[in-house]
Amino acid sequence: MGFYRKIVMTMLICASASVLGTKCLAQDISTEPAQGTETQDVGFRSYLGAVRQRALQEGVTQATLDRVLPSIRYNDRVVRLDRQQPEGASSAPVPNFAPYKARHVDASRISRGRAKYAELRPLLKRIEDETGVPEEIMIAIYGHETNYGSFMGNFNAPEALASLAYEGRRRALFEGELIAALKMIDKGVPQYAITGSWAGALGKPQFLPSVYLRLARDGDGDGYADIWRSEVDAMTSIANYFVNAGWRRGEHWGFAVNVPASFNRGIMRSRMTSPRCPRVFARHSQWRTIAEWRQLGILPQRGFWPNDNMMATLIEPDGVGNTAYLLGGNYRVILDYNCSNFYALSVGLLADELRN
Numbered sequence: 001m002g003f004y005r006k007i008v009m010t011m012l013i014c015a016s017a018s019v020l021g022t023k024c025l026a027q028d029i030s031t032e033p034a035q036g037t038e039t040q041d042v043g044f045r046s047y048l049g050a051v052r053q054r055a056l057q058e059g060v061t062q063a064t065l066d067r068v069l070p071s072i073r074y075n076d077r078v079v080r081l082d083r084q085q086p087e088g089a090s091s092a093p094v095p096n097f098a099p100y101k102a103r104h105v106d107a108s109r110i111s112r113g114r115a116k117y118a119e120l121r122p123l124l125k126r127i128e129d130e131t132g133v134p135e136e137i138m139i140a141i142y143g144h145e146t147n148y149g150s151f152m153g154n155f156n157a158p159e160a161l162a163s164l165a166y167e168g169r170r171r172a173l174f175e176g177e178l179i180a181a182l183k184m185i186d187k188g189v190p191q192y193a194i195t196g197s198w199a200g201a202l203g204k205p206q207f208l209p210s211v212y213l214r215l216a217r218d219g220d221g222d223g224y225a226d227i228w229r230s231e232v233d234a235m236t237s238i239a240n241y242f243v244n245a246g247w248r249r250g251e252h253w254g255f256a257v258n259v260p261a262s263f264n265r266g267i268m269r270s271r272m273t274s275p276r277c278p279r280v281f282a283r284h285s286q287w288r289t290i291a292e293w294r295q296l297g298i299l300p301q302r303g304f305w306p307n308d309n310m311m312a313t314l315i316e317p318d319g320v321g322n323t324a325y326l327l328g329g330n331y332r333v334i335l336d337y338n339c340s341n342f343y344a345l346s347v348g349l350l351a352d353e354l355r356n
Helices: 003-019 038-057 062-071 076-083 098-104 107-131 135-146 157-167 171-186 209-215 231-244 290-295 329-337 341-355
Strands: 254-258 311-315 324-327
Touching: 038 062, 038 157, 038 171, 062 171, 076 157, 098 341, 107 135, 107 231, 107 341, 135 231, 135 341, 157 171, 171 209, 209 231, 231 329, 290 311, 329 341
Parallel strands: none
Antiparallel strands: 254 324, 311 324
């Protein structure tokens, strides 16, 4: 398979999600090396020397650093992949959601998800009872991140993160994740587990190393949060992430609605600017109760109405006259996992299909 085709395939997986957010976890499908020039390599080695000093200050052992750092090289390929991400640039036009939905909430993903849901149902029920995170949300995340565990990436995470940090555009982010990956190795996480996406995301839930250290959980009692080989640990960890992000037990993420032609969008436009993912949140209306939305003529497409007191915002991802969505507080929790309206909407819609 040629290099250009592999890049195109990778971009088809993640570009649409990245248009509206900051996180792209799609993995490239090749392990062939793509290294930098000799000058880059000299600069890279010097940079790793600074990383070594920071890592030592943060408690990483000399033995781990001596084992890991000399074995990694500057990988120009991951830098090229990162530069190709739109990253939510304000100058880029926002595409319609419908094409993305057609690719990510499709018959294959639904059927595979239902099969996986049935297989894991006793486990999922136990986790939902304990955490309040719905069974179908866990499976929908699993399906979107790694196609139910079938595609977790094959890049050396320390090498990818070190290369992205050295490149410099988001050094604070990637250097912090590199240090976290070194801490994982220091804690005994095996080498096979330090392989993931070109952006450093790991395992079935695609956790960045810092997220793994904070939120990964051992669900089967063996003393190790194995989000790579254990679906029990992976689902438990996804649920823990959502609990930590503020998931509200018993509240729906949102639902599809029709907006009347007489609706005055101007008076409902949000006047707040979010410090995080501003372009994503700028597409949301002001908050209103469900009762207030109903009084404004907003009608559910499937006859579903949550509690009248639930607060929700409105989004019209395909423009005026097309399907819109009322989004509750739990939608914001999905955005915390991946700050993209397209991603969060498709996770919620896939979850609904899996539950039906």
